[in-house]
Every structure is written in structure tokens, then in C-alpha cells.
Amino acid sequence: MEHLKVGEMVLYWLDGGVTHLDGGAMFGVVPKPLWSKKYSYNDKNQIELRTDPIFFQLNGNNIIIDAGIGNGKLTDKQKRNYGVTAESRIDVSLKEFGLAREDIDIVLMTHLHFDHACGLTIPDADRHVPSFPNAVIYVPETEWEEMRHPNIRSKSTYWKENWEAVQDQVQTFKEEITIEGAVRMIHTGGHSDGHAIITGESGGEKWIHMADLLPTHAHRNPLWVMAYDDYPMTSIFQKQKWIDKAIQENAWFVFYHDAIYRALKWDAEGNIVAKVERERNPES
Numbered sequence: 001m002e003h004l005k006v007g008e009m010v011l012y013w014l015d016g017g018v019t020h021l022d023g024g025a026m027f028g029v030v031p032k033p034l035w036s037k038k039y040s041y042n043d044k045n046q047i048e049l050r051t052d053p054i055f056f057q058l059n060g061n062n063i064i065i066d067a068g069i070g071n072g073k074l075t076d077k078q079k080r081n082y083g084v085t086a087e088s089r090i091d092v093s094l095k096e097f098g099l100a101r102e103d104i105d106i107v108l109m110t111h112l113h114f115d116h117a118c119g120l121t122i123p124d125a126d127r128h129v130p131s132f133p134n135a136v137i138y139v140p141e142t143e144w145e146e147m148r149h150p151n152i153r154s155k156s157t158y159w160k161e162n163w164e165a166v167q168d169q170v171q172t173f174k175e176e177i178t179i180e181g182a183v184r185m186i187h188t189g190g191h192s193d194g195h196a197i198i199t200g201e202s203g204g205e206k207w208i209h210m211a212d213l214l215p216t217h218a219h220r221n222p223l224w225v226m227a228y229d230d231y232p233m234t235s236i237f238q239k240q241k242w243i244d245k246a247i248q249e250n251a252w253f254v255f256y257h258d259a260i261y262r263a264l265k266w267d268a269e270g271n272i273v274a275k276v277e278r279e280r281n282p283e284s
Contacts, residue, residue: 001096004263004276006252007203009182012055013262013278014093016068019115020046020083025227026215038218039260046083048259049216050278051115053090054209055097056200059180061105065198065209066256067119067131073161074118088119090131104132108185109139110211111195112147116256117162128165138179140187141172143194153230154192188213188242190235191228197242199251206251207263213239215257217264217272 004011023045027035032045041047054065068088078084094100110116120137121128139147150158163170176186183200191212198209213235215226222239225232246253247266254263258278265274 001093002262002276002279004207004252004254006200006207007205009056009058009200009202009207011207011254011263012093012097013050013052014055014064014068015086015089016050016052016066016119017070017084017088018086018259019049019051019069020044020085021049023047027219028225028227028229028232030224035218035224039216044083047216049115049257050255050259051088051119052256053119054254054256055093058182061180062099062103063106063108063179063183064104064132065108066110066116066211067107069115070118070121070131072123073121073128082115090119101132102134104135106179107132107135107137108179108183108198109137109143109196110185110198110209110256111143111192112139112162113157113192113212114159114162116211117147117159120162121165128161130166130169132169135169136171137166137169138171138173138177138185140185140194140196141174142187142189143192143196144170144172146192146194188234188238190231190238191226192230197238206246206249207254208242208246208251209254209256210239210242211256214243214253214255216255217253217258217261220266220270 002013023041051069053068071087122131147158147163178184185196185198187196200207222236225235229235252263262276264272267273
């Protein structure tokens with residue numbers, strides 16, 4: 001299992017499944033001759049996007065960032081439309097640590113789109129039950145409100161199956177919250193109105209997870225934002241701010257979706273100076 005050590009903190013990537021989405025949608029107005037030089041695509045013009053939760057332990061707590069694509073929740077039509085070729089195997093991943101889903105203490109949700117939130121619940125007969133029944137689930141207040149009351153655009157990605165069973169576990173925050181003294185969740189907006197990023201620090205070293213503001217390493221250019229972004233100008237502003245800051249601080253960028261890199265560092269010129277590459281697993 002790939003991992004990244006940042007100070008005394010170690011980040012691991014669980015197997016949360018994989019999607020393949022339209023490359024044009026993922027890169028918005030950027031022409032294909034440009035983005036295709038930085039990220040490969042298949043014969044359907046789709047790009048591979050992991051949905052792998054990031055796991056770490058802090059102060060005796062088992063913590064994950066986002067929840068994966070889930071298992072047994074998508075119809076055949078949804079799997080086809082979203083290019084899902086493998087569903088979540090989080091149980092298998094957690095067994096490597098001697099853990100089960102019941103052992104997760106904290107879930108940090110950057111936002112609640114289906115490809116991040118499906119893994120929060122599990123189908124059980126004619127209902128859904130919590131995947132992580134003993135966890136506190138942190139999510140920005142704005143995102144939680146839209147999840148429960150989606151608009152005509154967002155209702156296609158905010159599903160009641162992903163929130164109704166866990167509503168008693170959710171703890172919201174407005175602009176920022178610090179988890180266990182070392183990890184910050186910061187509301188940014190942009191990709192969704194309630195989108196958040198996550199930063200961590202240990203032993204003088206730093207990491208940043210920009211979630212869907214920076215879904216892959218190929219989205220480094222602040223102007224390369226997704227057609228899926230509800231507020232693209234906000235995304236651009238937040239990318240400029242946080243990418244520049246992280247590079248100045250020599251921080252690691254960590255990814256949930258990237259099929260090539262788990263984590264990397266850039267220099268001021270945009271060169272990759274350190275990296276953790278994803279290991280190709282034939283089962284995922």
C-alpha cells in the first residue's frame with residue numbers, strides 16, 4: 001500500500017474504487033491538444049480517476065479523508081455513465097492495519113458529491129446503514145445544507161442515500177475547523193459552494209489536500225478548472241492562493257482522484273521535485 005510520511009504522520013491510500021469521466025468535462029474550456037499531453041485518455045475520451053480515501057492515525061484516532069465510490073450502490077446504468085470499473089474495497093484495505101470500518105473514528109468530507117460520499121453508507125435490504133457507524137463526520141455547513149436541499153443542478157450528485165443514514169454522526173463547521181490540533185479543514189467553495197480543503201502539519205513538515213480544486217496533478221494551472229465546478233472563478237482564486245502558498249512552504253500535495261500520483265511536491269517553476277506514484281493493482 002502506498003504511503004507518505006510527513007513528519008510523524010503517515011498517510012495511506014485505501015482502495016475506494018475507480019471512475020472514468022469525460023476528459024473534456026474534467027478540463028473544462030482547456031482544449032484537448034493541451035490537456036491530453038498531461039493526462040492520458042481512453043477511446044471514449046474518458047480519463048481514469050481514482051476515488052481512494054486517505055487514511056491516517058492521529059492522537060489514537062483512525063481518520064479517513066472522503067469515503068470512496070461505495071459498493072453495491074450504483075445501478076448498471078450509473079456504472080456505465082460514470083465509467084466505474086471497480087467499486088470500493090475499503091474493508092480489504094483496512095484489514096491490512098488490523099482494522100474494520102467500525103474502527104474509524106473520524107471522517108473528513110471535503111464535499112459530498114456522489115463520488116466522494118457514496119462510501120458513507122451501505123445498502124442493507126431496503127435501506128442504507130452507516131459504513132463507519134462509530135465515526136464523527138466533519139463537513140462544511142454550507143455543503144451539508146445543499147446536500148439535504150439540492151438545487152436543480154446539484155440534485156444529480158447529492159443523493160439522500162448518502163446522507164439520511166449518517167445525519168446523526170455529522171458535525172458541521174462554518175469557515176474552518178482544526179481536528180486533533182494538527183489538521184485543518186478550510187471552506188473554500190469553488191467546485192461546490194461548500195467545498196473544503198484539508199491541510200496537515202507534523203514535525204515541521206506540511207501536506208495539503210485540495211480535493212476537487214486540484215483533482216489531478218494535470219490541473220496545476222489555476223485556469224484549468226472543471227466544467228463540473230459550480231463557481232469556477234472562485235476555484236481559480238482559491239487555486240492561486242493555496243497552490244502558491246503550499247509551494248512556498250515546501251508542502252506535499254496529496255490526491256484522492258489522481259491515477260498517476262498519490263502525492264507530489266512542485267517547485268516554483270512547476271517541476272515535480274518529489275513524488276509518490278500509484279502502484280498499479282490488477283484488481284483495482
